[in-house]
Amino acid sequence: MYTAFFRLLIILCMFVSRTILACSEDGTCIEKSSWQLGFAFGVGVKTNPLVDGDNIPLVILPDIAWYAEKAYFDNGELGYQWLSQPTFAFETFLQLDRESAFFSFLHPANILVSTENAASHSTNVSALPDLSVSPDENIQNNQRSLSIDDIVSRKWAINGGIRGHYFLSIGEWQLTLQQDISNIHQGQQVGLEYSHRWLWHDFRLGLRVGTDWKSADLIDYYFGVSQRDTSLSRFYFEGKSGWQTYMSINAQKPINENWSWLANIGYRRLPNSLLSSPLIDQNNIRNVFLGVAYRF
């Protein structure tokens, strides 16, 4: 999967001009003190890495944003930008911990489509673990798996975060720190992301590559299994901190003033420390969507 992405990236770099996008030329900017609303309709899917998790069909993707002079709300994130300069920006924000989206279909992250997904799950405690094989093999063989319907529900945590931006002429770096402020798991996460945009004729292309470090507290709360979940000790799993790397490509081609074609593809790899959790069935999350977007 990674190889395919990098090949696609190289092709993009070869054939796409390095046109710098002005703020008003694409949908990444918004007029101050205004709302930006949109819906995308199409076909797509998000895979679900949890045991027995159904993939999420992507049919309608809303886009809801409001920006004032400093404050903003953007697809579930409420924040205040303290510094906004041509080269640097810095904000603090609140958002629901997107990790909990794995455990609740109605989580906003599944509706506002910003990150990993959640799904419904069937009840199933499968075969006993085979300790003679590696965790990866365990996952492939779907052994020692535990359905989330058989464990205690995971609460929605609220994260407080700080994010810094460094803008280049044709790209942007982001560094994000988040801390659970709702005292649900008391975990932290740190994210580093690079995003790049191109304008090729009237095609707007975007690439994002990043990695998130998630603390042991966070991972253990969501993906750990202990006495709180089951009395069967063979399912016990203690989550450890780990890195999630991801990459996504977004393409848009305007049809008219309001409508545009939209295509998205994304891949996120779960940390190795998570792969032996009995709740995890796949070591990655994949997204793909193709459709049309309407901007009000």
Place this chain on the structure above:
Amino acid sequence: MELRAIVLIAGIVFCSHVSAQTPEWIIQPNICVAQRVGDECKLTFRIETQNMPTELLCLFLDGQLLSCSQQAYFYKKISITIKQNVLIELKNKAQKTILSKKLLIKYLEPHEHRRRIRPPWSLF
């Protein structure tokens, strides 16, 4: 045949007479230029009228009374301060609108934009 010609000519004369009686006005200038969105803009304009009814007519700016004059003869320039487009109306004593026109505000600096923090339609 002669009767038709007479009716036609009479019709043309009548119509032109009616047309000449239609109230008209020219408001100049009718666009105010401000520096940026939210700034106040002072607009000083003059009104030239034609074919006004011989009665007291009053000017209203977005419903607020500005000035009244017999036969809408406003010989002095009128100054107003606006922050958005406004509607100027000429009404008679019975509050019937005789004429109306929108006064526009334009900006030297376009609307300020912010970068969106989260990319729209992003799946991650």
